Amino acid sequence: MTEVLALEGITKRFGPIAANEDVTLHLDRGEVLALLGENGAGKTTLMNILFGHYAADAGEVRVMGRPLPPGRPRAAIDAGVGMVHQHFALAANLTVLDNVVLGSESLWRPRSDRTAARARLLDLSDRFGLPVDPDARVARLSVGERQRVEILKALYRDARILILDEPTAVLARPEAARLFETLRGMARGGLSVVFISHKLHEVMAGADRVAVLRGGRKVAERATADTTPAELAELMVGRRVERPVRRGRRPGAPMLVARDVRTDGLDGVSLTIRSGEILGIVGVSGNGQAALGALLSGLSPPRHGTVTLDGRDVTRHGPRDMIRAGAARIPEDRNAEGVIGEMTVWENAVLERLADFSVGGFVRQRTARRHADALIERFDLRGAASGTRTRLLSGGNIQKLIVGRGLTTDPRFLLAAQPTRGLDEGAIAAVHAALLAARDAGAAILLITEELDEALALADRMQAIVKGRLSDPVAARDADAGRLGLMMAGDWDAV
Amino acid sequence: MIDALDLLTNASLWAAVLRIATPLIFGVLGALLCERAGVLNLGIEGIMTMGAMAGWLTVHGGGDLWAGLAVAAVSGALMGLIHAMLTVPLGLSQHVSGLGITLFASALAYYLYRLIVTVGESPPTIEPFRPLDLGPLSDVPFLGQVLFAQTAPTYLALATALLLAWGLARTPLGLAIRMTGENPHAVEAQGLDPIAIRIGAVVAGSALMGVGGAFLTMAAFNSFFPEMVQGRGWICIALVVFASWRPGKALLGALLFAFFDAYQLRLQTAVEGVPYQVFLMAPYLLSIAALILVARRAEVPEALMTPYRRGER
Numbered sequence: 001m002t003e004v005l006a007l008e009g010i011t012k013r014f015g016p017i018a019a020n021e022d023v024t025l026h027l028d029r030g031e032v033l034a035l036l037g038e039n040g041a042g043k044t045t046l047m048n049i050l051f052g053h054y055a056a057d058a059g060e061v062r063v064m065g066r067p068l069p070p071g072r073p074r075a076a077i078d079a080g081v082g083m084v085h086q087h088f089a090l091a092a093n094l095t096v097l098d099n100v101v102l103g104s105e106s107l108w109r110p111r112s113d114r115t116a117a118r119a120r121l122l123d124l125s126d127r128f129g130l131p132v133d134p135d136a137r138v139a140r141l142s143v144g145e146r147q148r149v150e151i152l153k154a155l156y157r158d159a160r161i162l163i164l165d166e167p168t169a170v171l172a173r174p175e176a177a178r179l180f181e182t183l184r185g186m187a188r189g190g191l192s193v194v195f196i197s198h199k200l201h202e203v204m205a206g207a208d209r210v211a212v213l214r215g216g217r218k219v220a221e222r223a224t225a226d227t228t229p230a231e232l233a234e235l236m237v238g239r240r241v242e243r244p245v246r247r248g249r250r251p252g253a254p255m256l257v258a259r260d261v262r263t264d265g266l267d268g269v270s271l272t273i274r275s276g277e278i279l280g281i282v283g284v285s286g287n288g289q290a291a292l293g294a295l296l297s298g299l300s301p302p303r304h305g306t307v308t309l310d311g312r313d314v315t316r317h318g319p320r321d322m323i324r325a326g327a328a329r330i331p332e333d334r335n336a337e338g339v340i341g342e343m344t345v346w347e348n349a350v351l352e353r354l355a356d357f358s359v360g361g362f363v364r365q366r367t368a369r370r371h372a373d374a375l376i377e378r379f380d381l382r383g384a385a386s387g388t389r390t391r392l393l394s395g396g397n398i399q400k401l402i403v404g405r406g407l408t409t410d411p412r413f414l415l416a417a418q419p420t421r422g423l424d425e426g427a428i429a430a431v432h433a434a435l436l437a438a439r440d441a442g443a444a445i446l447l448i449t450e451e452l453d454e455a456l457a458l459a460d461r462m463q464a465i466v467k468g469r470l471s472d473p474v475a476a477r478d479a480d481a482g483r484l485g486l487m488m489a490g491d492w493d494a495v
Numbered sequence: 496m497i498d499a500l501d502l503l504t505n506a507s508l509w510a511a512v513l514r515i516a517t518p519l520i521f522g523v524l525g526a527l528l529c530e531r532a533g534v535l536n537l538g539i540e541g542i543m544t545m546g547a548m549a550g551w552l553t554v555h556g557g558g559d560l561w562a563g564l565a566v567a568a569v570s571g572a573l574m575g576l577i578h579a580m581l582t583v584p585l586g587l588s589q590h591v592s593g594l595g596i597t598l599f600a601s602a603l604a605y606y607l608y609r610l611i612v613t614v615g616e617s618p619p620t621i622e623p624f625r626p627l628d629l630g631p632l633s634d635v636p637f638l639g640q641v642l643f644a645q646t647a648p649t650y651l652a653l654a655t656a657l658l659l660a661w662g663l664a665r666t667p668l669g670l671a672i673r674m675t676g677e678n679p680h681a682v683e684a685q686g687l688d689p690i691a692i693r694i695g696a697v698v699a700g701s702a703l704m705g706v707g708g709a710f711l712t713m714a715a716f717n718s719f720f721p722e723m724v725q726g727r728g729w730i731c732i733a734l735v736v737f738a739s740w741r742p743g744k745a746l747l748g749a750l751l752f753a754f755f756d757a758y759q760l761r762l763q764t765a766v767e768g769v770p771y772q773v774f775l776m777a778p779y780l781l782s783i784a785a786l787i788l789v790a791r792r793a794e795v796p797e798a799l800m801t802p803y804r805r806g807e808r
Contacts, residue, residue, distance in 0.1 A: 091677030103685030
């Protein structure tokens with residue numbers, strides 16, 4: 001085994017916060033290394049230093065034994081380092097070939113040699129099993145295809161070391177499995193791969209070796225053959241993480257009732273959620289979950305049918321009236337529909353109930369900030385003050401803000417759409433605990449999720465959503481993963 | 496009405512179209528180059544004024560006509576450099592900076608002019624670019640008068656349009672400029688410097704705007720006076736949208752606007768009983784109509800007006 005990459009004592013500070021502290025890492029030829037850590041552990045920063053997006057405050061990067069000048073992506077590319085960014089660095093309005101070729105030719109050539117470039121791209125795509133259409137506009141491609149383009153970009157520049165930042169965050173499970181197969185093949189062909197992840201199962205399945213980062217420091221390094229997911233989870237979080245357990249509780253009276261609702265995307269949906277109960281809606285995404293969420297947050301009134309909340313008709317209620325009637329929501333896309341990233345934490349915390357925090361048309365800032373401080377304390381928002389701009393928080397902390405905002409009002413009904421999507425273990429446990437606490441306090445909760453584990457852990461009853469229709473409910477004690485799988489596939493007679 | 500239609504077969508109308516279009520072609524290409532790299536340049540109106548003054552001043556001071564164009568280009572580039580420094584590395588508002596450049600450059604041009612020409616004096620004229628005589632070509636009936644009897648800068652404008660269209664579409668540098676306007680992060684990730692590319696594009700685009708302004712003093716009016724750009728810069732900004740950020744369509748748009756303008760000038764005298772102000776308005780109204788029809792399908796560079804900061808998303 002020959003060493004291709006070495007990071008020695010890398011330290012990087014942003015203001016007073018150390019994103020990386022004295023991190024040392026080695027990578028051999030033909031090896032797949034996973035960089036495991038929670039959100040904010042410093043994984044991305046470390047890889048950005050390696051690629052030259054940032055210059056380290058201390059430490060050295062060596063590629064093939066030669067030191068890399070800091071802060072220059074070009075030098076990293078020339079040394080054979082390729083990076084696949086989490087937010088793809090692609091121009092959507094240009095073609096695949098344009099995106100791949102950029103930067104590979106001298107800028108002062110009078111003409112770009114497209115024939116040779118196309119042949120080379122097709123050859124690489126063939127050799128590594130990454131099919132793409134060179135003339136397709138990137139905007140038309142699926143996320144999986146875009147990721148292939150990103151990998152091909154690196155290969156086109158003769159990358160010997162491939163870095164992937166959370167490569168599966170945007171992929172569906174089968175796509176993710178295929179990606180790891182491809183990466184394995186590349187490693188067998190002599191490339192070296194580093195991928196960043198916070199998902200234990202893919203680290204175990206995809207990597208030869210794993211380095212665990214916590215709080216900017218490397219806390220452990222293991223061969224995947226010699227470790228277990230439980231050990232890695234503990235190393236990653238720094239303590240034992242256990243998701244909270246649902247205890248039995250006798251539900252109360254029906255709180256939210258929908259009868260034969262039809263909208264764009266829902267085809268005759270009826271459901272009942274009782275107070276003190278979590279109803280889980282499981283299903284493959286794109287089967288009407290978004291429409292159900294929009295209906296119950298008051299964004300799209302139904303063509304047909306009725307919705308009542310605590311006996312009162314709320315069928316025609318808009319979002320504001322829904323909130324006044326005692327509903328709260330955790331929207332599916334937290335950045336688009338949950339918070340306004342450019343506004344501060346306290347502004348987002350009171351945004352849904354501005355009337356409660358203003359007098360005569362003026363916002364009572366001090367009260368609002370106190371409210372936000374209490375929320376930060378109670379829901380453990382790390383790295384946040386009431387005046388922090390919200391987009392600077394990690395995904396997990398933004399989600400805690402949204403959950404906290406919904407729950408501080410003691411809602412009668414809570415809509416939780418994909419509440420833990422993209423979160424790390426610690427944040428998932430926190431969100432689960434908050435939902436269960438709200439249930440025990442008497443709220444009626446609708447949990448829309450794709451994760452069967454999540455539905456089984458939280459929900460008292462479950463229904464599957466398929467093509468805009470709901471199956472009959474199944475009680476938690478009668479449900480298991482196999483039965484839910486059949487229900488999600490639409491095979492309702494078999495269960 | 497017969498008169499109005501007769502005008503369309505008149506060679507002098509079509510010759511005027513090319514003449515009126517020339518400053519617009521330079522201006523719209525300059526604005527387009529800046530915007531393809533992701534920077535809106537509202538300094539254009541002032542930069543054209545500056546170019547008009549600088550070109551005139553050079554020739555007035557005894558310089559060659561071509562030296563005048565070069566000085567106009569450099570003065571435009573300098574103004575563009577200020578805009579680029581404010582909006583690219585510093586990431587300030589492109590609107591505010593652009594309007595500031597327009598106010599600053601217009602005032603500076605007028606100030607420099609007043610250092611030479613005192614108030615009350617009639618504006619001194621210069622010996623301008625003359626229509627080229629291309630021998631037998633220029634003698635071809637109709638076509639000769641329209642196409643082969645223009646001044647040199649008009650041909651330069653047409654050549655620039657072709658060059659820019661080719662450059663953006665086919666060269667590695669053109670791709671890098673387009674990519675910078677779409678997603679500067681992608682440019683950085685491929686080892687190029689989006690900041691340098693943006694500054695370069697704004698400086699080069701502003702040089703073109705300067706040349707466009709110089710055409711006014713050096714081939715059209717033969718002298719400089721304040722307010723002579725008369726909103727041509729703003730028209731260019733609109734034409735970029737009309738052209739959907741494509742050089743070929745930008746050329747077409749400039750010609751179309753110039754046609755409206757040349758035609759209305761002649762209609763003012765040919766048609767009686769209609770106030771001439773109606774004709775003056777017409778090119779602008781038709782431009783707005785054309786813009787509405789075309790612009791809905793326009794493909795805006797995705798990162799237009801979004802400042803790029805390293806390491807930030």
